[in-house]
Amino acid sequence: MIPSPLHTGRLVLTPEDPYLAPEDPGDLIQQLREIGFAGERLGQGSTSYMVGDQFMKLVTFMGCSPAIQSAPSDSDEPFCHLVQSGPHPLPIFLSGRNTTAPRCEACRKRVPQWQGIMGDWAQDPADFAATCPHCGHAQNPANYDWRQSAGCGRYMLCVENIFPQEAVPSTRLLNELQWITGNRPWHYFYIQE
Numbered sequence: 375m376i377p378s379p380l381h382t383g384r385l386v387l388t389p390e391d392p393y394l395a396p397e398d399p400g401d402l403i404q405q406l407r408e409i410g411f412a413g414e415r416l417g418q419g420s421t422s423y424m425v426g427d428q429f430m431k432l433v434t435f436m437g438c439s440p441a442i443q444s445a446p447s448d449s450d451e452p453f454c455h456l457v458q459s460g461p462h463p464l465p466i467f468l469s470g471r472n473t474t475a476p477r478c479e480a481c482r483k484r485v486p487q488w489q490g491i492m493g494d495w496a497q498d499p500a501d502f503a504a505t506c507p508h509c510g511h512a513q514n515p516a517n518y519d520w521r522q523s524a525g526c527g528r529y530m531l532c533v534e535n536i537f538p539q540e541a542v543p544s545t546r547l548l549n550e551l552q553w554i555t556g557n558r559p560w561h562y563f564y565i566q567e
């Protein structure tokens with residue numbers, strides 16, 4: 375099955391703590407180059423990088439024969455590469471067509487009004503509490519459980535042109551990211567445009 379090129383997406387890696395960002399993103403990229411996850415920078419001053427020569431070992435692709443294009447082509451087709459977002463002073467929220475309503479951490483019911491809530495949150499992401507419409511529990515929506523369909527963070531490493539659930543970061547990659555950032559765990563989600 376060939377996915378439509380119109381529906382591009384990305385795999386997003388970010389610290390589990392949405393308020394945490396690496397102290398030195400340049401150092402993080404350098405370490406990711408050393409393990410072969412990241413490759414050459416895509417143009418001077420760019421925040422984008424080619425994938426490295428160990429990329430296919432650090433990310434597991436579902437399906438029998440993934441046709442991953444990892445270099446720009448003459449025909450301008452989408453290709454798999456890395457893009458840094460941040461560090462932002464405060465967390466940003468990423469969502470897509472695939473985003474589903476998050477669950478309240480107390481009653482586990484879905485919060486269908488999430489779009490309005492996240493709009494309000496973006497005005498004051500440092501110190502915002504949303505009240506659950508079901509049980510009244512107040513929580514910062516930066517910590518909602520989106521089940522890998524959205525997320526918040528001050529620093530995000532995006533693997534471009536990956537479809538939701540098409541590729542899963544290996545334990546080794548997540549461990550490396552954790553190690554690089556002072557043993558703070560990372561997680562991941564998918565955005566489909």
Ligand SMILES: [Zn+2]
Nearest residue numbers: 478481506509
């Ligand atoms: Zn609730």
